[in-house]
Amino acid sequence: MEQEKILSIENLVIKFKLRGQTLTAIRDISLDLYKGESLAIVGESGSGKSVLVKSIMGLLDKNGYIADGQIHFDGHDLSKFKTEADWLKVRGKKIAMVTQDPMTSLNPLKTIGKQIEESVVLHQGLKGNDAYEKTLQLLRDVGIHDVARRYKQYPHEFSGGMRQRIVIAIAVACNPQILICDEPTTALDVTIQAQILQLLTNLQEKYLLSTIYITHDLGVVAKVADRIAVMYAGDIIEVGQTEEVFFDAKHPYTWALISSLPQLGNKGEELYSIKGTPPNLFKEIKGDAFAPRNQYALKIDFVERPPFFKVTDTHYARTWLLDPKAPKVEPPEVLQAFFAEGRQYAND
Numbered sequence: 001m002e003q004e005k006i007l008s009i010e011n012l013v014i015k016f017k018l019r020g021q022t023l024t025a026i027r028d029i030s031l032d033l034y035k036g037e038s039l040a041i042v043g044e045s046g047s048g049k050s051v052l053v054k055s056i057m058g059l060l061d062k063n064g065y066i067a068d069g070q071i072h073f074d075g076h077d078l079s080k081f082k083t084e085a086d087w088l089k090v091r092g093k094k095i096a097m098v099t100q101d102p103m104t105s106l107n108p109l110k111t112i113g114k115q116i117e118e119s120v121v122l123h124q125g126l127k128g129n130d131a132y133e134k135t136l137q138l139l140r141d142v143g144i145h146d147v148a149r150r151y152k153q154y155p156h157e158f159s160g161g162m163r164q165r166i167v168i169a170i171a172v173a174c175n176p177q178i179l180i181c182d183e184p185t186t187a188l189d190v191t192i193q194a195q196i197l198q199l200l201t202n203l204q205e206k207y208l209l210s211t212i213y214i215t216h217d218l219g220v221v222a223k224v225a226d227r228i229a230v231m232y233a234g235d236i237i238e239v240g241q242t243e244e245v246f247f248d249a250k251h252p253y254t255w256a257l258i259s260s261l262p263q264l265g266n267k268g269e270e271l272y273s274i275k276g277t278p279p280n281l282f283k284e285i286k287g288d289a290f291a292p293r294n295q296y297a298l299k300i301d302f303v304e305r306p307p308f309f310k311v312t313d314t315h316y317a318r319t320w321l322l323d324p325k326a327p328k329v330e331p332p333e334v335l336q337a338f339f340a341e342g343r344q345y346a347n348d
């Protein structure tokens, strides 16, 4: 059955003007988000994850602009939006966002109850006691106890994890169709991270949200994402269902990302880290942007951008290694064992 697309990005190119020069942060990306799914966008710092989601919310910095492509959502092409009035119909209404630092989204001078209730009144059209009851319900939904007392408290009276729950309640109060979570757990310790991810998964099901996670941490998304898109230097180089990307990755950059997961390091050994640096985005990138750091690079990788080769109906990778004419290259040994284990686990 064909899944229904809720957001469709087509051939998007985003540039920034900086001191008389132009930097290309997003290089011809196409990506769909399906209704009810959770999609993780993963990549190193600087790969363009934030720029991509900012473009969906009309929050690009002033020196940035969409140079090409379209962003289809809710009957509109968001790339054509010009005014703040246009964006206000979408941002914080149909598309809500949870960021890494809850303190930046909360007003320190207002009780958290009032802050959630404002969203309920504005977006759900409820008033008076109905809005109050709905707010208490949302507080319960995000796992906060003793809600009537908590309603009257201020952000500083909550722990980091609890504040993140409140930000999530505000986002959900908007009744959004899409929830964007930008490194939602990076600032939290590991146990709390797991709880917040579980909460987001529960809310996604309860409120039928379509969710985009952006993170540099592949380990985090394994637990929550249905699909993963891997970004490198402003491009998506591999996309597939979570198990496909984890246990049958095809792009050497994805191999490198998986190899650097702590789970794969032997005790006492240093973690694998990707050697070299990402390309200079001010310069035109020829071929596969990862080629200079890629020990498996073929000659053509330095010349021509690889197309998306199809692995399955849901799994695609931009690497010339998938070309039928390419020599057969196996993933690094450490990954072969991991992949085999993962497939075994998936089949059990």
Ligand SMILES: Nc1ncnc2c1ncn2[C@@H]1O[C@H](COP(=O)(O)OP(=O)(O)OP(=O)(O)O)[C@@H](O)[C@H]1O
Residues within 6 Å of the ligand: 016, 017, 018, 023, 025, 043, 044, 045, 046, 047, 048, 049, 050, 051, 052, 061, 062, 063, 064, 216, 281
């Ligand atoms: N206002 C701006 N002016 C110039 N360059 C920018 C601007 N905003 C972002 N960039 C550049 O765009 C590229 C992508 O940045 P982006 O913040 O999307 O990366 P990221 O993958 O989200 O990284 P991080 O995980 O560190 O947030 C980077 O090279 C960054 O320097």
